[in-house]
Amino acid sequence: MTFLLFAEQMLNGLQFGIMLFLMAAGLTLVFGVMGLINLAHGSLYMIGAFAAAAVAGATGSFVLALIASLAAAAAAGALIELTVIRRLYKRDHLDQVLATFALILILSEGTRWVFGSFPLYLDVPGYLSGPVTLPGGIQYPLYRLAIIVAGLVVAVGLFALIARTRIGIQIRAGEADREMIAALGIDISRLYTLIFALGAALAGLAGALVGAIQSVQVGMGESVLILAFVVIVIGGIGSIKGALVGALLVGMTDTMGGVLLPRFFALFLDPTAATAVGASLGSMLIYIMMAVVLIMRPSGLYGSA
Template sequence: MSAILLAEQVLNGLQSGMMLFLTAAGLTLIFGVMGLINLAHGSLYMVGAFAAAAVAAYTGSFLLALAASIAAAAAAGALVEVLVIRRLYARDHLDQVLATFALILIFSEGTRWIYGSFPLFLNIPPYLSGPITLPGGIQYPLYRLTIIGVGLAVALGLYGLITHTKLGIRIRAGENDREMISALGVDIGKLYTIIFALGAALAGLAGALVGAIQSVQVGMGEPVLILAFVVIVIGGIGSIKGALVGALLVGLTDTLGPLFLPCLFGLFLEPASAATIGASLASMLIYILMAAILVWRPSGLYGVRA
């Protein structure tokens, strides 16, 4: 295995981790502040991708498409929070899971009703397409580097928001003691709507960014949702820092596992069965990682709640 291949795979792991972070950050915020399990987070990711594809087809501008994905997902998030989610905070987690699962079905069939069953077209803009040569002779797609950059920017932005703004203070306060901050005169309902819309907007942005290199279709959010839950459990529920570290861990494991495991098994098995067993074990690897971390730290890497 060459150093170039390894370096490229590490970049791939970082990139997929950054995309996971965008989805997981919203999920962990919503869970941390409101104590809500939102299964429909993947649907907001899908809404972002579809909005981006529609706007890109209409205007031809990728930046407008990204803006539309953020706006549409935030609007859908705020709407859902006001109409449905608001009634669920006081209920137990089973009710939340049932209601947000129903939202997945409504979003999926609603999207199919509007856009049809065939995947939509959304492509990388010409100025971001093609590979560039990095130091060391690594050929790497510019778009994926851009994604890493966007992910880092969002992580920094969220850090600034949470630690240095009034909204961030309220979010942190909401996580710690929501009765107390509502007693201090903070409109907790409005705060929840804003947080929900913010989480949705991040998911929508991720959906649009990923949609350009994957396929924009109904049901695209559910596989991501599962990974995002793994990320926030690893990182510790409610912690943005945990979401970032967890996302990068999952991204790197998921990328490097399928590369190394078949080679590893190839040392003592014949190639065909090494490939099969390696591939099967590689797809379990992130769950093994999650289990190991939970044994070591039951509330996740940066979890605050016991």
């Protein structure tokens, strides 16, 4: 395996990891502050992608499409928080899993009803298409590089928001002691809606950014959702830092495992068997990693409980 191919796959892993972080950040914030498992987070990813595809189709502008994805996902997030989610904070996890599973059914089928079963396509804008040459002679698609940068900017912004702003202080205080910050006169239910909408917007943005690489279709959020759960469980639920580390670990492991394992098995198996074994083990790898992490550290890498 050449260095160039290896470097390219590393970048793919990084890009995948960054997108997973955008998904996982909202999920882990919502769990950390409100103690809620939200299976419907993948539907918000899907809503973002559909909103972007619809707006890009109507206006032709990719920037407007991204804004639409943020706005639509945040609005959908706020709406479901106000109508359903806020009734679930005091319930046990079983009720939360079920109610948000029900939300998936409603949102997926609703989207299918509005947009039909055929996938939509979101095109990479002209100024971001084509490859760029990186130092070391690596040819890499400009768009993927752009989403790595965009994701990193959002990640830095999110860390700054949580570490430096008033809202961030309230979020951290909410994680530590809900009753106390309510007693200090902060409107806790507004804070919850805000956090939920923020997480939803990040998921929607991820959906739109990935939607330009893959097709935009109903159910696209589900595989990502499961991966995002793997991420936050590995990182420790509630920890943003854990989500970042977990996302990069999962992104890298999944991408590199898929590339390297078939080659590894090809050393001592015949090519077709090596591809089959390698590919199936490659897609199991992150789940194996998650199981190992949980067995070693039952509350994740950066978990507190």
